[in-house]
Amino acid sequence: MAYIAPEGASAYCIDRWEAQVVEVDGRKERSHAPTTPVTNLLVKAVTHSGVVPQGYISKNEAEAACKASKKRLCTGDEWERVCRGKHPTTFPYGDERKSGYCNDSGRAPIVSLHPGMGDEVYASAEAMNDPRINQTPGTVALTGSFSKCKNGYGVYDMVGNLHEWVSDMQGSRGTFRGGYYQDTHLNGDGCKYRTVAHDPSYHDYSTGFRCCADVR
Structure with missing residues (x-):
């Protein structure tokens, strides 16, 4: 984890990479495919470089x-604060978007995987959680593999790759x-990007997370 000690605020730590999860059964842990939902599973967050991060997860599930x-x-x-770095910028690496620095030029093959549905595909929970989406080349990348998508704190992939749930709520929306x-x-550039369109039980191929921790 990276240690963050902001002026005038409490220190905290943040994971350097987007999270994976493992399934927990009593004292036993087993791997979980990161391209499948975690619905009705007891899962624990883990974080490593060079792995596929967990998509298909809701705010409630990420919190747990x-x-x-x-x-x-x-x-x-x-x-x-972490995304913008020690000397605040719009993107982790600077104020101007640079092509290829972060994983932000991919394409989700939802329509091609579900031909005939048209725009209705985006309202289908089944289609939006199809594991094949993030198994397709040019979609989600291994954590830390975009080496320039890093800020001054040494934290990776805070822009692009997967959306990251935070604890904030706006009314009933996560x-x-x-x-x-x-x-x-579309919802703000780089570190300013913020979406509040879904309730906290929502998940699809694009939703991921990372964890923070209080400093004791």
């Missing part, structure tokens, strides 16, 4: 996974940050 690791979801302010491999612009 962080808690099982004795961590928590970051607040939006904590998340953005919040995720940073964009994903197909979009880091």
